[in-house]
Amino acid sequence: MNYQLCKDVMRNDARRKAFNELADKTFQLSFENWYQDGYWEETNMPYTLFDGKKAVANVSANRMELIWQGKKCNYIQLGTVMTDVSYRNQGLSRLLMDEIMKDWETQCDAIFLFANKRVLDFYPKFGFKREKQYRYSTRVDKAPGLRRKMDMSCLQDREMLKKYYLKSNPFSNLQVVNNYSVLMFYCSSFMKDSVYYIPQCDAVVIGEQEGSVFHCFEIFCDGGKNLNDMIRLAAPEGINEVILGFTPKDGLSYKIKPVDDSDNALFVLKSKENIFEGQELIFPEIFHT
Numbered sequence: 696m697n698y699q700l701c702k703d704v705m706r707n708d709a710r711r712k713a714f715n716e717l718a719d720k721t722f723q724l725s726f727e728n729w730y731q732d733g734y735w736e737e738t739n740m741p742y743t744l745f746d747g748k749k750a751v752a753n754v755s756a757n758r759m760e761l762i763w764q765g766k767k768c769n770y771i772q773l774g775t776v777m778t779d780v781s782y783r784n785q786g787l788s789r790l791l792m793d794e795i796m797k798d799w800e801t802q803c804d805a806i807f808l809f810a811n812k813r814v815l816d817f818y819p820k821f822g823f824k825r826e827k828q829y830r831y832s833t834r835v836d837k838a839p840g841l842r843r844k845m846d847m848s849c850l851q852d853r854e855m856l857k858k859y860y861l862k863s864n865p866f867s868n869l870q871v872v873n874n875y876s877v878l879m880f881y882c883s884s885f886m887k888d889s890v891y892y893i894p895q896c897d898a899v900v901i902g903e904q905e906g907s908v909f910h911c912f913e914i915f916c917d918g919g920k921n922l923n924d925m926i927r928l929a930a931p932e933g934i935n936e937v938i939l940g941f942t943p944k945d946g947l948s949y950k951i952k953p954v955d956d957s958d959n960a961l962f963v964l965k966s967k968e969n970i971f972e973g974q975e976l977i978f979p980e981i982f983h984t
């Protein structure tokens with residue numbers, strides 16, 4: 696078949712509609728509201744194959760600026776890898792991967808992705824190496840204090856979230872910066888009910904409660920504060936354990952264990968920088984694409 700490759704699908708209404716139809720069929724997911732609300736940025740670059748007007752395969756390259764131990768890094772995260780069922784086993788994902796590597800392998804410090812269990816044998820063929828991640832957790836006694844659930848349908852609260860995101864997470868050893876776009880992909884949809892303002896410490900916290908466990912994905916605030924004090928204030932009532940969705944700068948008081956990645960494995964391109972090798976890191980979970 697004669698396929699057409701589009702690298703600018705988001706700007707074209709008809710092609711974006713076809714892209715969203717493929718995403719809905721594959722992941723029960725649409726990017727349309729995120730786009731219409733103005734959160735899509737050029738750092739998100741779908742590479743989409745079309746058969747006529749139908750989107751049949753995609754791999755997205757996402758430019759990401761990371762801060763690792765005070766050093767700025769320019770990474771590419773691959774995501775939204777999908778092929779229409781009727782077009783599988785034709786090498787379409789390989790074609791898209793080859794195109795992305797041609798465009799970006801020499802233009803960034805590293806390329807990485809997260810893969811589900813069905814494709815763990817696929818990415819090593821492109822020179823990717825599987826790496827372990829490590830999760831940090833601690834027991835916690837809830838401290839008295841207020842927390843306000845922020846309304847992500849309210850412009851004022853969205854602007855407040857952006858203001859605090861720009862302060863960054865001062866407790867994280869590996870941060871994704873200047874990427875409000877991906878943050879709002881989560882906070883305007885899946886995690887719109889998980890954003891809180893903590894007035895006692897002037898911080899915005901993104902987290903979810905599951906039973907007696909609080910999964911704290913991010914904390915955005917000014918520096919000079921204590922992480923454990925912040926967690927005790929941010930945790931909801933009834934919590935006795937906190938799991939971090941980021942790598943703390945000081946993890947000495949935390950329990951560290953490998954992440955169960957059987958269905959969300961991290962792969963890093965071997966020919967590029969690999970900060971995960973030999974380190975007990977977790978990539979910030981709210982910035983997976």
